[in-house]
Amino acid sequence: MSDIIEPRVLRGFRDYLPEAEIARASLVRKLEVTFNSFGFVPIDTPVLEYAEILLGKGGGETDKQVYRFKDNGGRDVAMRFDLTVPFARFMAEHSDELYLPFRRYHIAKVWRGENTQRGRYREFMQCDFDIVGTDSASADADIVLVIAGAMKALKVGDVRIRINHRGLFNRFLAAAGCAGKSMAILRAVDKLEKIGKEETFSLLSSEVGKTISADILNFIEPESSFEATLEKMSGFCAGNDEEAMIAHNRLSNIYEIAQASGCADLVFLDPSITRGLDYYTGVVFETFLKAMPTIGSICSGGRYNELASLYTTKKLPGVGASVGLDRLLAALEILGKISADRDDHRLLLANQGEPELKELHACASRLRSRGISAEVFPETKKLMAQYSYAEKKGIPYALLLDAASLAEGKFPLRDLAVRSTSVFTSFDELVVFLGGARE
Amino acid sequence: MSDIIEPRVLRGFRDYLPEAEIARASLVRKLEVTFNSFGFVPIDTPVLEYAEILLGKGGGETDKQVYRFKDNGGRDVAMRFDLTVPFARFMAEHSDELYLPFRRYHIAKVWRGENTQRGRYREFMQCDFDIVGTDSASADADIVLVIAGAMKALKVGDVRIRINHRGLFNRFLAAAGCAGKSMAILRAVDKLEKIGKEETFSLLSSEVGKTISADILNFIEPESSFEATLEKMSGFCAGNDEEAMIAHNRLSNIYEIAQASGCADLVFLDPSITRGLDYYTGVVFETFLKAMPTIGSICSGGRYNELASLYTTKKLPGVGASVGLDRLLAALEILGKISADRDDHRLLLANQGEPELKELHACASRLRSRGISAEVFPETKKLMAQYSYAEKKGIPYALLLDAASLAEGKFPLRDLAVRSTSVFTSFDELVVFLGGARE
Numbered sequence: 001m002s003d004i005i006e007p008r009v010l011r012g013f014r015d016y017l018p019e020a021e022i023a024r025a026s027l028v029r030k031l032e033v034t035f036n037s038f039g040f041v042p043i044d045t046p047v048l049e050y051a052e053i054l055l056g057k058g059g060g061e062t063d064k065q066v067y068r069f070k071d072n073g074g075r076d077v078a079m080r081f082d083l084t085v086p087f088a089r090f091m092a093e094h095s096d097e098l099y100l101p102f103r104r105y106h107i108a109k110v111w112r113g114e115n116t117q118r119g120r121y122r123e124f125m126q127c128d129f130d131i132v133g134t135d136s137a138s139a140d141a142d143i144v145l146v147i148a149g150a151m152k153a154l155k156v157g158d159v160r161i162r163i164n165h166r167g168l169f170n171r172f173l174a175a176a177g178c179a180g181k182s183m184a185i186l187r188a189v190d191k192l193e194k195i196g197k198e199e200t201f202s203l204l205s206s207e208v209g210k211t212i213s214a215d216i217l218n219f220i221e222p223e224s225s226f227e228a229t230l231e232k233m234s235g236f237c238a239g240n241d242e243e244a245m246i247a248h249n250r251l252s253n254i255y256e257i258a259q260a261s262g263c264a265d266l267v268f269l270d271p272s273i274t275r276g277l278d279y280y281t282g283v284v285f286e287t288f289l290k291a292m293p294t295i296g297s298i299c300s301g302g303r304y305n306e307l308a309s310l311y312t313t314k315k316l317p318g319v320g321a322s323v324g325l326d327r328l329l330a331a332l333e334i335l336g337k338i339s340a341d342r343d344d345h346r347l348l349l350a351n352q353g354e355p356e357l358k359e360l361h362a363c364a365s366r367l368r369s370r371g372i373s374a375e376v377f378p379e380t381k382k383l384m385a386q387y388s389y390a391e392k393k394g395i396p397y398a399l400l401l402d403a404a405s406l407a408e409g410k411f412p413l414r415d416l417a418v419r420s421t422s423v424f425t426s427f428d429e430l431v432v433f434l435g436g437a438r439e
Numbered sequence: 440m441s442d443i444i445e446p447r448v449l450r451g452f453r454d455y456l457p458e459a460e461i462a463r464a465s466l467v468r469k470l471e472v473t474f475n476s477f478g479f480v481p482i483d484t485p486v487l488e489y490a491e492i493l494l495g496k497g498g499g500e501t502d503k504q505v506y507r508f509k510d511n512g513g514r515d516v517a518m519r520f521d522l523t524v525p526f527a528r529f530m531a532e533h534s535d536e537l538y539l540p541f542r543r544y545h546i547a548k549v550w551r552g553e554n555t556q557r558g559r560y561r562e563f564m565q566c567d568f569d570i571v572g573t574d575s576a577s578a579d580a581d582i583v584l585v586i587a588g589a590m591k592a593l594k595v596g597d598v599r600i601r602i603n604h605r606g607l608f609n610r611f612l613a614a615a616g617c618a619g620k621s622m623a624i625l626r627a628v629d630k631l632e633k634i635g636k637e638e639t640f641s642l643l644s645s646e647v648g649k650t651i652s653a654d655i656l657n658f659i660e661p662e663s664s665f666e667a668t669l670e671k672m673s674g675f676c677a678g679n680d681e682e683a684m685i686a687h688n689r690l691s692n693i694y695e696i697a698q699a700s701g702c703a704d705l706v707f708l709d710p711s712i713t714r715g716l717d718y719y720t721g722v723v724f725e726t727f728l729k730a731m732p733t734i735g736s737i738c739s740g741g742r743y744n745e746l747a748s749l750y751t752t753k754k755l756p757g758v759g760a761s762v763g764l765d766r767l768l769a770a771l772e773i774l775g776k777i778s779a780d781r782d783d784h785r786l787l788l789a790n791q792g793e794p795e796l797k798e799l800h801a802c803a804s805r806l807r808s809r810g811i812s813a814e815v816f817p818e819t820k821k822l823m824a825q826y827s828y829a830e831k832k833g834i835p836y837a838l839l840l841d842a843a844s845l846a847e848g849k850f851p852l853r854d855l856a857v858r859s860t861s862v863f864t865s866f867d868e869l870v871v872f873l874g875g876a877r878e
Binding site: 003004005006007008009010013014015016017018021022024025032036037038039041042043044045046047048049050052053056064065067069070071072073075077079089090092093094097098099100101103104109111113123131134136137138139141142145149253256257259260261262308310311312313346348351356357358359360361362364365368372373374375376377378379388389392393395 | 443444445446447448449452453454455456457460461463464471475476477478480481482483484485486487488489491492495496503504506508509510511512514516518528529531532533536537538539540542543548550552562570573575576577578580581584588692695696698699700701747749750751752785787790795796797798799800801803804807811812813814815816817818827828831832834
């Protein structure tokens with residue numbers, strides 16, 4: 001007994017039992033179908049990379065959270081902590097083999113040694129999709145359309161895709177004469193939803209005074225329509241500000257494309273969204289479930305000028321977003337959208353000691369060839385034990401073949417939920433009832 | 440310039456570019472469909488585990504190949520080097536939450552710091568499927584049927600599933616009075632295919648003399664049919680040997696089930712297959728492509744007595760196998776089974792500066808809603824450049840909408856392979872031609 005090693009996983013890590021893994025795989029599959037329908041293609045990169053590649057020459061702030069070590073050959077390596085940095089390295093390395101603009105998605109695990117007391121996992125899945133090598137409004141809009149398409153495919157109910165343009169915010173600050181304080185202002189605005197208007201106002205006032213703070217709060221307040229919000233935002237910028245005009249037109253183009261593609265009702269212009277400070281340079285997105293806004297954004301992203309400047313002198317502007325798989329899974333579970341999704345064409349062939357095993361397997365093979373998932377219970381146990389197995393596994397039906405029913409060509413099928421048995425008088429009838437393919 | 444970090448991956452690691460990743464994902468998807476049809480369910484486990492869990496208390500021989508390090512909390516951790524050890528830990532930890540017999544599959548990456556000079560990768564994907572918690576012939580047979588089903592789904596052409604029973608071999612050695620030398624004998628037999636009969640005979644002779652060596656070579660030579668081989672093997676065992684009789688009946692049962700399930704023609708009894716020395720205790724399998732036997736076994740496994748004895752005192756007998764994904768992918772590529780698999784319902788909407796972007800996106804949305812993958816080229820470039828993009832990406836068609844064709848309700852479609860353009864006079868016609876869904 002003392003030789004037994006206690007089976008346990010590391011803190012911040014977890015097993016996916018079948019139910020959870022089926023839910024995750026089904027979610028991922030639907031996202032993939034959506035990505036593919038927009039011409040996005042999948043890639044994969046190594047989990048381990050040179051630490052210098054992932055962290056830059058200096059190391060950096062993320063350092064402490066990164067799983068970094070010397071491999072058996074003495075190389076300084078690290079496990080990827082996101083999918084963006086490996087993608088940048090990938091594009092720098094392979095751009096000659098690829099076609100631009102490159103639309104890729106990457107759904108894979110990443111690792112961060114985060115504080116688990118905040119309920120964070122140290123191993124989690126990310127799902128990124130980007131269009132790299134173009135600065136077109138078409139690409140910006142495609143990201144919005146993919147988000148809308150994915151949410152529809154996932155049947156999460158109504159969503160709000162909030163968009164904004166970093167450039168317009170910057171030009172407004174320039175017109176207000178406080179571009180130099182943009183970091184502090186963005187940080188205060190970012191807190192609006194958490195701390196409320198009043199506290200944001202006093203935070204801003206201490207930086208730029210009351211008049212400009214009032215303007216800022218006015219600027220970031222959405223109007224009743226996309227167009228009205230856009231006009232108000234532009235009104236705050238200088239009339240001859242070309243940069244502001246370009247940003248205005250970009251937002252307008254994106255909205256037109258969303259309208260033409262039938263998803264304008266999901267798209268909201270929200271000037272309060274800024275998404276971090278350094279990375280994004282153009283349009284930014286966040287996505288909220290109407291039924292569950294408090295869970296936070298389930299898909300966020302934006303446009304960036306330079307994807308891979310650490311690794312290449314090639315200009316690679318792009319736009320993309322990342323789906324919060326864990327949040328989405330949690331939301332789908334609460335909304336009851338997961339169990340409805342299970343494949344119901346499933347069957348247990350109960351094992352009653354007769355007919356012979358080979359007859360049960362022959363029947364299971366015939367069922368599978370008609371598109372029904374079928375498994376033979378491998379041992380002769382009490383039927384109640386076999387039913388209980390099926391129920392725990394979520395299998396809705398048990399076929400109760402015995403020597404007599406087999407000889408008569410009859411198929412007694414137990415509905416495990418209602419606990420009653422119907423007898424089908426032909427194999428085809430059984431197959432059709434189970435939703436299998438007609439011969 | 441000197442600040443640029445050279446983009447490169449670690450030796451023994453590789454990126455999956457879209458074509459390779461699509462091929463891998465398609466292969467995995469077909470395996471999953473087969474596993475599901477037999478009632479197997481997916482699980483996942485962490486990439487990082489306590490080193491003690493993965494390596495046992497002592498460490499062990501695999502040690503040098505394992506990526507093992509101290510994490511930021513000082514824990515001795517390692518990256519999984521296979522999927523069997525984590526599965527054993529998983530079963531020990533979760534058996535109360537699960538239903539037995541438990542049929543699971545797990546398709547995921549593992550890491551080994553192997554010598555890359557032998558062409559081995561240090562990061563590769565494994566695909567394991569097992570039935571745990573039963574010693575039934577039904578479960579053994581199911582593994583054979585899954586292999587047959589998977590190979591059929593992958594359209595790899597004819598395969599040979601070679602099976603054997605470790606117990607029958609052991610009883611033969613007992614009858615020959617050389618059970619004590621079984622390790623050396625198994626090792627010599629394992630080399631038969633590589634070194635040939637003569638050298639195997641001399642290897643064996645030095646251990647057990649010429650008479651018994653001749654018997655061994657006779658014993659491991661398959662006869663013309665499964666039944667004939669089985670009778671010969673049993674003939675070498677003592678007549679009253681109960682263990683040999685049990686093994687004989689097991690093989691016979693498995694073959695009967697394969698016959699009843701329509702795949703007996705793929706199953707061969709091959710007494711020379713032993714698959715390693717310690718782990719397997721009953722039936723063992725290997726799978727070879729008839730068109731490419733030299734690539735080695737593409738799916739191997741067997742029955743074991745104890746899955747999780749390192750972590751629990753519960754008895755967990757099982758049977759399972761592992762698909763060699765890299766070998767299979769290589770074989771499918773050589774056999775030309777990969778490209779035929781690509782989705783042809785794909786389309787590029789060429790961007791000629793007219794009609795407006797929003798019209799192109801509206802058309803793309805309509806196409807997607809009918810099941811056609813459609814992407815708008817985001818920039819107005821020369822058509823030849825857009826065609827070249829599509830060709831590199833493997834997109835077969837380009838739609839050449841301009842303002843005039845849009846106004847007239849005409850859809851000029853270029854077939855990029857034959858370089859000719861046909862004009863469809865309705866959207867429905869276009870959709871039907873592209874293989875989309877009828878309205």
